[in-house]
Amino acid sequence: MAFQSSSLIPNPTRRKPILTVLEAALTAVDPAKAVRAVLRREGQHLIIGEHRYDLNRFRHVFVIGAGKAGAPMTQAVEAVVGEQITDGLVVVKTGHSAPTERVEVVEATHPVPNTAGVEAGQRILALAEEAGPDDLVIALLSGGGSALLVNPAPGLTLSDKQQMTSALLACGATIHEINCLRKHCSAVKGGQLARAVAPATLVTLVLSDVVGSPLDVIASGPTVPDQSTWQDAWAVVEKYALVKTLPAAIVARLRAGLAGELPDTPKADDAVFSTSHTLIVADNQVAAEAACRQAHDQGFNALLLTTYLEGEASEVAKVVAALAKQVRGHGQPVATPACLLLGGETTVTLGAHPGRGGRNQALALQTALLLQGMPGVTIVSLATDGSDGPTDSAGGMIDGATVQRGRELGLNAADYLRRHDAYPFLQATNDLLITGPTQTNVNDLIFIFVE
Amino acid sequence: MAFQSSSLIPNPTRRKPILTVLEAALTAVDPAKAVRAVLRREGQHLIIGEHRYDLNRFRHVFVIGAGKAGAPMTQAVEAVVGEQITDGLVVVKTGHSAPTERVEVVEATHPVPNTAGVEAGQRILALAEEAGPDDLVIALLSGGGSALLVNPAPGLTLSDKQQMTSALLACGATIHEINCLRKHCSAVKGGQLARAVAPATLVTLVLSDVVGSPLDVIASGPTVPDQSTWQDAWAVVEKYALVKTLPAAIVARLRAGLAGELPDTPKADDAVFSTSHTLIVADNQVAAEAACRQAHDQGFNALLLTTYLEGEASEVAKVVAALAKQVRGHGQPVATPACLLLGGETTVTLGAHPGRGGRNQALALQTALLLQGMPGVTIVSLATDGSDGPTDSAGGMIDGATVQRGRELGLNAADYLRRHDAYPFLQATNDLLITGPTQTNVNDLIFIFVE
Numbered sequence: 030m031a032f033q034s035s036s037l038i039p040n041p042t043r044r045k046p047i048l049t050v051l052e053a054a055l056t057a058v059d060p061a062k063a064v065r066a067v068l069r070r071e072g073q074h075l076i077i078g079e080h081r082y083d084l085n086r087f088r089h090v091f092v093i094g095a096g097k098a099g100a101p102m103t104q105a106v107e108a109v110v111g112e113q114i115t116d117g118l119v120v121v122k123t124g125h126s127a128p129t130e131r132v133e134v135v136e137a138t139h140p141v142p143n144t145a146g147v148e149a150g151q152r153i154l155a156l157a158e159e160a161g162p163d164d165l166v167i168a169l170l171s172g173g174g175s176a177l178l179v180n181p182a183p184g185l186t187l188s189d190k191q192q193m194t195s196a197l198l199a200c201g202a203t204i205h206e207i208n209c210l211r212k213h214c215s216a217v218k219g220g221q222l223a224r225a226v227a228p229a230t231l232v233t234l235v236l237s238d239v240v241g242s243p244l245d246v247i248a249s250g251p252t253v254p255d256q257s258t259w260q261d262a263w264a265v266v267e268k269y270a271l272v273k274t275l276p277a278a279i280v281a282r283l284r285a286g287l288a289g290e291l292p293d294t295p296k297a298d299d300a301v302f303s304t305s306h307t308l309i310v311a312d313n314q315v316a317a318e319a320a321c322r323q324a325h326d327q328g329f330n331a332l333l334l335t336t337y338l339e340g341e342a343s344e345v346a347k348v349v350a351a352l353a354k355q356v357r358g359h360g361q362p363v364a365t366p367a368c369l370l371l372g373g374e375t376t377v378t379l380g381a382h383p384g385r386g387g388r389n390q391a392l393a394l395q396t397a398l399l400l401q402g403m404p405g406v407t408i409v410s411l412a413t414d415g416s417d418g419p420t421d422s423a424g425g426m427i428d429g430a431t432v433q434r435g436r437e438l439g440l441n442a443a444d445y446l447r448r449h450d451a452y453p454f455l456q457a458t459n460d461l462l463i464t465g466p467t468q469t470n471v472n473d474l475i476f477i478f479v480e
Numbered sequence: 481m482a483f484q485s486s487s488l489i490p491n492p493t494r495r496k497p498i499l500t501v502l503e504a505a506l507t508a509v510d511p512a513k514a515v516r517a518v519l520r521r522e523g524q525h526l527i528i529g530e531h532r533y534d535l536n537r538f539r540h541v542f543v544i545g546a547g548k549a550g551a552p553m554t555q556a557v558e559a560v561v562g563e564q565i566t567d568g569l570v571v572v573k574t575g576h577s578a579p580t581e582r583v584e585v586v587e588a589t590h591p592v593p594n595t596a597g598v599e600a601g602q603r604i605l606a607l608a609e610e611a612g613p614d615d616l617v618i619a620l621l622s623g624g625g626s627a628l629l630v631n632p633a634p635g636l637t638l639s640d641k642q643q644m645t646s647a648l649l650a651c652g653a654t655i656h657e658i659n660c661l662r663k664h665c666s667a668v669k670g671g672q673l674a675r676a677v678a679p680a681t682l683v684t685l686v687l688s689d690v691v692g693s694p695l696d697v698i699a700s701g702p703t704v705p706d707q708s709t710w711q712d713a714w715a716v717v718e719k720y721a722l723v724k725t726l727p728a729a730i731v732a733r734l735r736a737g738l739a740g741e742l743p744d745t746p747k748a749d750d751a752v753f754s755t756s757h758t759l760i761v762a763d764n765q766v767a768a769e770a771a772c773r774q775a776h777d778q779g780f781n782a783l784l785l786t787t788y789l790e791g792e793a794s795e796v797a798k799v800v801a802a803l804a805k806q807v808r809g810h811g812q813p814v815a816t817p818a819c820l821l822l823g824g825e826t827t828v829t830l831g832a833h834p835g836r837g838g839r840n841q842a843l844a845l846q847t848a849l850l851l852q853g854m855p856g857v858t859i860v861s862l863a864t865d866g867s868d869g870p871t872d873s874a875g876g877m878i879d880g881a882t883v884q885r886g887r888e889l890g891l892n893a894a895d896y897l898r899r900h901d902a903y904p905f906l907q908a909t910n911d912l913l914i915t916g917p918t919q920t921n922v923n924d925l926i927f928i929f930v931e
Contacts, residue, residue: 333813335805335806338802341795351786351788352786
């Protein structure tokens with residue numbers, strides 16, 4: 030991963046070790062490398078994390094999966110398991126396929142699913158059900174998997190589910206409530222794919238794009254236990270008075286579930302999970318720890334503060350600036366040269382007529398305003414997928430002179446920030462980070478470097 | 481400082497060492513104790529911080545000052561300097577006076593100054609001007625000092641200055657711009673009190689209520705160099721087109737200054753500062769470091785992250801929750817039992833019809849929502865003056881069961897938070913912190929304790 034960074038220009042000497050740290054973070058969560066890091070062969074044994082599988086035991090090995098990083102993850106599995114893979118199907122976002130040998134990779138639309146996604150979902154479910162007690166199923170999940178692995182429950186159509194989602198968004202339901210209903214109207218989400226795989230042995234490899242890596246949320250948790258129940262689902266319907274708003278087939282299904290006529294999503298004590306293991310191969314924590322190690326190697330006093338960061342970008346920026354000031358003023362929490370690291374994902378609440386930018390560019394520009402004039406400080410806000418908001422930039426990399434550089438060009442940083450138009454400002458001051466698509470996504474990383 | 485905390489009730493065992501940490505923080509910034517910590521006698525020598533003053537050298541010792549903590553700071557100076565104090569006058573907020581022996585303490589209104597404040601300001605300026613080359617002046621500044629030490633420049637009235645402030649607030653001027661004009665329309669602010677004191681020796685003791693303790697902002701910096709100029713002041717007038725809005729006397733003064741007819745506020749290289757020293761006796765950093773030491777003594781892995789915290793309370797709370805999750809999930813940045821500490825001051829943007837609460841209570845309740853169900857975590861958000869917003873509570877002290885405790889009482893935490901009504905919720909769940917007035921103010925402290 031090489032940064033074609035406009036940021037190299039203003040201060041190449043200072044920025045070189047910093048770019049090395051960023052590269053280490055992205056390399057650690059490269060989908061193929063991350064899978065290879067947990068997957069290896071010892072003769073006829075397949076070692077996956079802490080687990081050892083004797084391939085001679087299995088009649089078939091199936092590879093299934095969904096998510097934007099599906100193609101390189103599949104390539105990595107093929108490189109290790111090779112011709113012992115019987116069959117497989119992985120669905121990826123349009124434009125994200127790559128050559129594979131034994132596993133079919135199909136493209137579907139994201140975030141709005143299309144019929145290609147539905148067809149792929151049906152074929153993946155069929156493969157899972159085909160797997161028997163002597164078979165091994167390797168499931169590969171990554172960001173976007175929820176929309177890409179779409180499989181409405183019997184009696185429901187894709188249109189029913191889309192109407193349901195629209196109705197839930199319109200009434201202000203929480204993401205937790207929406208997910209509860211989605212799982213109860215799907216044939217695969219909420220552990221139901223694992224139920225289809227059982228009694229075959231199941232190994233799920235996860236590349237997490239959800240802050241905190243909650244397994245039941247990533248790709249809607251098709252292979253892990255679900256905590257939500259038919260009662261929870263119906264409570265959402267009643268809370269927002271949705272009986273007349275939701276499609277009739279959905280209401281009928283939820284009523285039937287509530288009446289005990291349909292099985293609930295499998296819970297933690299369900300036997301289907303007795304032959305199932307899940308491993309996170311890459312997430313924000315993996316990227317952040319790799320960055321910390323590299324920062325240490327580059328001579329920084331490195332400290333990882335959190336990988337659960339959330340909040341409005343402009344306000345989180347104030348905390349980031351406050352941390353930088355403390356290092357500068359008091360050598361706390363670590364002495365200079367310091368590298369503090371926060372991971373997660375912020376949000377930007379856009380007003381009318383927003384300009385160009387993304388949450389990371391907004392955060393970077395806000396910190397540039399708050400730290401203007403401060404020597405020796407560099408703040409990086411990086412979208413690990415290389416695309417921050419609807420832009421071709423991965424984020425921003427600012428210093429105490431960024432605002433002044435803009436001023437000399439006749440640009441007012443506060444005005445650009447207010448208009449949610451950070452991109453052109455940071456472009457003009459050479460403070461944009463450009464990586465191109467990284468083919469992975471483990472949310473964002475924010476670095477505070479103080480010399 | 482004893483906490484009469486309702487928070488003691490839900491979990492006394494866990495909370496006792498925590499309250500000990502909070503008490504250590506407040507004790508360290510007690511105004512009298514903080515002054516005593518930097519001030520002592522060695523025979524006829526007065527030791528103030530790093531400096532040594534031979535009292536035999538001085539004909540007079542004057543004590544002047546302004547701020548809410550003026551009375552206990554004066555008592556501490558009297559206890560050390562005693563009858564060698566010639567005369568003195570310190571202005572404090574109504575209700576904040578205390579018995580003194582040689583220095584007069586007068587009360588004035590805050591935040592809107594009254595004529596008592598103006599009279600006190602004139603008398604303090606007269607004392608300063610009376611001091612000669614053989615005299616020592618000890619100035620005591622603390623929060624509220626800017627409004628309490630009010631002294632319009634010659635030709636201006638208190639009403640002129642108040643109209644100016646209203647006009648500046650109405651046009652959306654920044655606090656930096658407002659302070660620039662205030663200093664240039666005052667006879668004492670922006671280093672002008674130091675000019676009046678010169679050539680006498682001047683020692684200023686500061687108890688800071690401004691985040692980051694910028695000396696030129698605390699109490700409007702009457703005894704330290706000012707960076708802003710007549711040109712800066714006039715630029716504000718032009719930027720907001722205030723020539724016709726501001727009182728004519730103000731405009732006339734600013735024009736005269738711009739034309740070089742009036743001296744500017746003294747700059748860093750001004751000779752008046754050659755016999756002047758300033759010492760911060762207490763601020764957020766002092767409180768936070770004392771808390772960290774006590775947390776360490778109580779067995780916590782303590783880490784001070786920042787004392788420059790700013791931002792919207794509800795968003796800062798998300799970062800606080802993210803930090804707690806990382807300690808819990810990964811033992812980072814320190815292992816359990818952990819105490820992470822952030823100092824500064826957040827803000828709350830109120831909607832229509834807000835309920836009861838303050839920024840610290842809002843922050844605490846928001847973290848309670850984000851951390852509900854998490855075992856072993858306690859978040860404290862404390863206003864060091866003992867009064868968080870317009871309430872008699874110093875803040876909140878929540879844990880992972882706070883939201884559930886409310887639910888069992890029929891209270892919905894999210895609803896209370898949305899209505900800016902955290903006080904009654906935290907009162908009901910026994911999560912309010914009650915200290916009573918602490919007579920000091922070094923902003924807020926936020927603690928993240930994880931067992």
